Amino acid sequence: MGIISGVTTNPILVAKEGKDFYSLLKEITCIVDGPISAEVIALDYEGMLTEARQLTGIHPNIVVKIPMTTEGLRVVKILHTEKIRTNVTLIFTAIQALLAARAGASFVSPFVGRLDDIGEIGINLVADICEIFAVNSLDCSVIAASIRNPVHVLEAAKIGTDFATVPFSVLNQLSAHPLTTAGIERFLRDWEKLQ
Numbered sequence: 001m002g003i004i005s006g007v008t009t010n011p012i013l014v015a016k017e018g019k020d021f022y023s024l025l026k027e028i029t030c031i032v033d034g035p036i037s038a039e040v041i042a043l044d045y046e047g048m049l050t051e052a053r054q055l056t057g058i059h060p061n062i063v064v065k066i067p068m069t070t071e072g073l074r075v076v077k078i079l080h081t082e083k084i085r086t087n088v089t090l091i092f093t094a095i096q097a098l099l100a101a102r103a104g105a106s107f108v109s110p111f112v113g114r115l116d117d118i119g120e121i122g123i124n125l126v127a128d129i130c131e132i133f134a135v136n137s138l139d140c141s142v143i144a145a146s147i148r149n150p151v152h153v154l155e156a157a158k159i160g161t162d163f164a165t166v167p168f169s170v171l172n173q174l175s176a177h178p179l180t181t182a183g184i185e186r187f188l189r190d191w192e193k194l195q
Helices: 011-017 021-031 045-056 070-081 094-103 112-117 122-135 150-158 168-174 178-194
Strands: 036-039 062-067 086-091 107-110 141-144
Touching (some): 011 021, 045 062, 062 070, 070 086, 086 094, 107 122, 112 122, 112 150, 150 168
Parallel strands (some): 036 062
């Protein structure tokens, strides 16, 4: 469609593909010319650092996805000094996003849908993060994650989110509208009458 600017992965998505993680990442790098977030599995400092360095060896577009933990923040700081881009994931508060940005994260991924699932308004978190980053002139992009529907995409765009990680089913919904479909059908019917 020419509208994809990057890809995010996580262990759940990779498991659904039934392929080796590293092979799958190489395949994605041949298709997508943009940032590709690849998540570490380790949760300890040394393990995350080792995995991060391995992942970045796959392709220059790899962005290392690090979970929002104290150890994760330590890893982000080190990777930042090594000029390795990171995406801090599982962000559920604006303070977590601020900490990640201060540690040197390139991206933060606040989870909109998961907050909605527990009765909060997830898009409000994204708005708070965008405001904090703007007020403090932080050089960190916001990726609205856990997008569940086209309204999430619209709201994220309205508040100035840099990116949204959108499931394919929602991506297909973005260009659809019943009046568009009806209009196309009517145009085709009218055209056939002229033939």
